[in-house]
Amino acid sequence: MWFFTSPRLVFGPGSIEFLASLQARRALLICDRELARRGVPARVEEHLRTGGGEVRLFAEVDPEPKVSTVERALTAAKEFQPDVIVGLGGGSTLDVAKATYALYERPDLGLMDLHPLTDMTLGQRAILVGIPTTSGTGSEATWAVVLTEGEGGRKLELAHRELVPRWAILDPDLAATMPPKVTTDTAADALCHSVEAIASDWSNPFSDAYAKQAVEILMEELPRTTGAKGVPSPTRESLHYAATMGGLAFGNAQVGIAHAMAHALGSKFPVPHGRASGLFLPYSVEFNFDAARERYQKLRSALGAPHVASGHALADRIRTLWDQVGMSRTIPQALPISAPDFEKALPDLVSRADQSTCVSSNPRVPTTAELERLFRAAWNGTRVDF
């Protein structure tokens, strides 16, 4: 017995105007500082106000959001008493909005209660709307929330089916506000979600359908993002939807060790999440391939038979794509840290990856010694042959 959970999707250029039809009386709009600086929330507020409602902006989300950010957003929610909570931004912002929404609905719970086994039904006081402005994290479509415990602290991996937003609005015009490097990093994350979902022990026919489609789109469209004239509109739109498909895939099937390693790296060093998950993807594919050969074959139509013939072939196909779009292939390419700093951090990286919930549904469960070798391979840029 298993489930497939999805938000109701509204999509298309200009689809944020749908917000007016929600007729919010009081809408809490959660977004990040950078987006607010660029004036993006105003475009959303306008539609929320159309129905005569009041809007309060909480624009204090930073990259790698911390527990304290949720606490501040929750204080704002308790004061304002919204009937609509909107998360507008990348994965960090949507995660903050999801956690804030849950604790606003259930003030008797704490963040630590946001795990799949808590008995909770949300949606009594407000509805949650997710509006992604990047094309990658898929957070608008998933049950997961990732927060950092404090400066340099562990990643808290929270999840509950009720955290899936009621509505996800996929307006590609908003994604056009992304800087080019963010486009690449977040699309790499979407590819990682889709490939890891296909290989996951929890994969199922419904998650496979979205994962396959997302991989096909990403492989075809990502190389078109690097032209001198910027990202063409049809490509932008396709990537935006593919990211949500990737979210629907992994949200219902789990991710794997590339994400366990990315969460560990991101908790120790300032590296964008998608750059980290994308860089680890080829190594994880090489490590997993023999344990999930048949599952990877589902990517045959998207990639072509020769590219799913072996772990190295599949990893090399991804590496070629990374080279085409300027994605990092190794840890030192992704972030400027010295070899001694990496060695010093390694025991922590291994332990944090090992204790990630993403490990157990990975088709081949690594030992701590294997995780260490995987991190070293990703540092040196060497093939995984063990």
Add this chain to the structure above:
Amino acid sequence: MAKFPSHEWIALFQEELNKNAAYEDSARTWEGDFIFVVEPDGPIASRQAFYLDLFHGKCREARLLTNPEERSAAYSYAGTYSNWKRLIQGELDPLKALMGGQFKLKGNMMKIMRYTRAAKELVNTASRVPTEFQ
């Protein structure tokens, strides 16, 4: 071959678990005891329970309780006899089974969520015990 549930079965399970290097690696920092509860259904007419003391990658004690309410533990993991059978035969994933409601877990969730690999190894070990179902 040992019948499930029985004294013989849990003794074999303990032996297998203490030989499992992957379990030892994944649970090397784990401290916490468990009660595995087998709820009656099918051929099992009464509730049965195992007690397991799991500490730093080893199982220090494992026994079938004479009375299922005889003692408590940091965690309890409970399911029907039929679902235990499916779990041991590898047809159920221990975590998915919790989310699907086929098993119930009580105890500190945030702590156990960091040891999902160990949970999986516990179940893998159970499927290595030559088991006879009733």
